[in-house]
Amino acid sequence: MKRAKEETASQDLSRQPEGLMTLRTQAMPKDANPNGDIFGGWVMCQMDIGGGLLAMEVAGGRVVTVTVDQMAFVRPVRVGDIICVYGSVMRIGNSSLDIKLEVWARDPIEEFESQRHLVTEAVFRYVAIDKKRRPRRIPDHPQYPRE
Numbered sequence: 001m002k003r004a005k006e007e008t009a010s011q012d013l014s015r016q017p018e019g020l021m022t023l024r025t026q027a028m029p030k031d032a033n034p035n036g037d038i039f040g041g042w043v044m045c046q047m048d049i050g051g052g053l054l055a056m057e058v059a060g061g062r063v064v065t066v067t068v069d070q071m072a073f074v075r076p077v078r079v080g081d082i083i084c085v086y087g088s089v090m091r092i093g094n095s096s097l098d099i100k101l102e103v104w105a106r107d108p109i110e111e112f113e114s115q116r117h118l119v120t121e122a123v124f125r126y127v128a129i130d131k132k133r134r135p136r137r138i139p140d141h142p143q144y145p146r147e
Helices: 002-016 039-057
Strands: 022-028 063-073 082-092 096-106 118-130
Touching: 002 039, 022 039, 039 063, 039 096, 039 118
Parallel strands: none
Antiparallel strands: 022 082, 063 118, 082 096, 096 118
């Protein structure tokens, strides 16, 4: 068991976040269970906020979340940890886009930035909508080519 933990720790240190940092915040007591572990729903909410900001920029306007795929938690977040959400545009369709999101955490007092660890990752799909809340075409974006 100890060896598996050591291997996991070394894998975390060798892997780095992918994409743009879209959100950075600190986990607070109100977002935790009695044992001090942050609720997974709070982490997912932070991912949706960070991913939504990136999706809005790419889509040039309002977006809504329609699916979340392949989400698994690999480490807990504790009260006081700093979490960062990183996003990468994976696909842009006519009215939808897929963004891979990663959450990395670290204790701000006991761990350096290089000691952060992956908490979870998932693919969020967003749909661009117009003022009537109907799907609309995502305009071409020079930084993100369409599929």
